[in-house]
Amino acid sequence: MELVRRYSQSIRQTVFDEEAMWLCVRVIGAGRKGYPPDESVYEVDPKDSCDFSSERFEQLAQIAASISSEYRDVLSRNNVLTFDDLIKGAVEIQRTIPELQRQYEHIVTDEYQDTSRTQYEFLRTRLGSGQGLTVVGDPDQYIYEWAGADIRNFERMRQDFPDTIQIALEKNYRSTASILRSATAVISQDKNRIPKALYTDNIDGFLPTLSTRISVADEASFLAQEIERLLTPVGGSLFNGNDVAILVRSRHQVHEIVEALKERNIPYRVLTNRECVEPEQIKHIIACLRYVANPYDANALTDMVKFDAPGGRSKGIGPKTIFVILQEAERCGVHSLEVIKRICNKDFNIPRFRHNLYPLMELVEELHRMTMRNIPASELIFHLVQRTDLVNRLQEDDPRSWYRHTRKIESLVEFACCIEDGKGDHVIRPLFRDNPDTAGYPLRMFLQVYALASPVGSAIRAEWSSGNDGAPKVTVMTSHLAKGLEWPIVMIPGVNNKRFFKDEELRRVLYVAFTRAQTLLFVTHSQTQSEFISKCPNKQILFQDKVPDLDDAALSEIAQLLGRAALGEGWERGDEQRPSDDHEGYRRFTSGRVIRNLSAFTAENLMSRLQSKMKG
Ligand SMILES: Nc1ncnc2c1ncn2[C@@H]1O[C@H](COP(=O)(O)OP(=O)(O)OP(=O)(O)O)[C@@H](O)[C@H]1O
Known part of the structure; x- marks a missing residue:
């Protein structure tokens, strides 16, 4: 992404993931005659699809083709890249800019059987020599051919780097x-x-x-x-x-x-x-920050309201509201925050929406102002948690295990602080060529590192x-x-x-x-x-x-x-929960400290702990 941002002639605003693409297609498709309201129709496995007549297939194919071309138009008008575009763009850029080639001495790739030919090219051109390339993959788990994965990459690598050493990992530690x-x-x-x-x-x-x-x-x-x-x-x-x-x-x-x-x-x-699997509160925080950084990010807006409306318990912002907002944004050629503002400023007369959207708009604008003043991400998170009364609400909603979630928030703040303290800078910074002098850099940096560093950053949606x-x-x-x-x-x-x-x-x-x-x-x-x-x-x-x-x-x-406690070691048949679970004294903080006394773990001291983490 950074390669493309930096070297591509037109600066691209955002990258669509699968869900955003789907949403975009729906927005385009809505209102078209024959467009099936049931989205699953497009996901029908051809082997199961005998329920459809050939005429219906023909009709769907035509709709899909016209949506597809309009979809490409929307992407280019809004400077949006898909993941495939990114890879292709990066390979192309590398081909034309020699100093980018052979940049790394070592590259390690997991799930190599899932790589496409273009991804392989991307890896190859970034390497100094073949000796630095380590890939781990299992041809028996080659299940993404339909999505572009190419098993011949194993052979390509052997040909391009004849000294490749192959090691079989045949011992299984997982299963009986x-x-x-x-x-x-x-x-x-x-x-x-x-x-x-x-x-x-x-x-x-x-x-x-x-x-x-x-x-x-x-x-x-x-x-x-x-x-x-x-x-x-x-x-x-x-x-x-x-x-x-x-x-x-x-x-x-x-x-x-x-x-x-x-x-x-x-x-x-x-x-x-x-x-x-990522705690909903973290998803909410990240979605909110993503939206603040880029109000074109439809996906972030959807996530933000899906998990919990910010600005308190403002309910009533559901997928339908978002759908209307995005449709309006598309129609007016503006980002969705602009539409939200117009609704709140009574430019659009939708009182019911206005009431629900106002707290969201205020919060996003507040955070945006902080972002423009280059306030670090840890402080933005702190502000967001405080402003939305998140900890107290967690405590009320889920008295049994709210503390688990709040610890995740602490970890997130710690993570943000690490980035801000420059820990691991020598590894991270060269990857990002974003200009540190432009407003909003700390938040952009945090979001990019988060997406790369955390499996939950790109991780399964409930x-x-x-x-x-x-x-x-x-x-x-x-x-x-x-x-x-x-x-x-x-x-x-x-x-x-x-x-x-x-x-x-x-x-x-x-x-x-x-x-x-x-x-x-x-x-x-x-x-x-x-x-x-x-x-x-x-x-x-x-x-x-x-x-x-x-x-x-x-x-x-x-x-x-x-690796769990055996019978007799602290629990008996019929116990409600094993002791290795999230109970007092068993779970570790990411910092390595073990919290033993949960009675001392309150909303108030969480907030002061978060603050001291940021100062420390
Ligand atoms: N050397 C080891 N000793 C003990 N347990 C191990 C060891 N290596 C892996 N495991 C355990 O085996 C399980 C599978 O490991 P891992 O996920 O690394 O395998 P994998 O090859 O990536 O699996 P797959 O590709 O099938 O998902 C994990 O629970 C992991 O903790």
């Missing part, structure tokens, strides 16, 4: 041996796969449960029932909702699952997008959940999004031939889903079982059709694998 065996049985049927001898020293554990149900709803209900059993009383002391993930192949499976969870009052969250009460929740998400993550208990519904058939990429998706599980794995299907499972050699000794019988010995073994 039984889970690893079943995952290997699935993936090793891929005849073109680069062979790997995966092994683990972990316990054997339970065979994954493979259950045939009569319908999709029955699959969901079976899994919900099993979750209920595992969370209480069977494994209730060891597991909570956060330990369970239900990984689906497509979002269309979510509905049945959510219904089944609701029926049993099991708290859940459905995660979509690339953003990752699209909707059963409540914002901080209670542990079962996660429902797609296997694609689950890549890189892990849970003690993983459930994979819909493993039938319709969703997982001969395509090798789908086999790898299933492999990714299997390998997210640490200790217990459940696989269900209601139509013909996927061939990826039915053709596993020795299937009968890889899976069981029963659910695991978690006796004390089994629970102790599992606890050990998960």
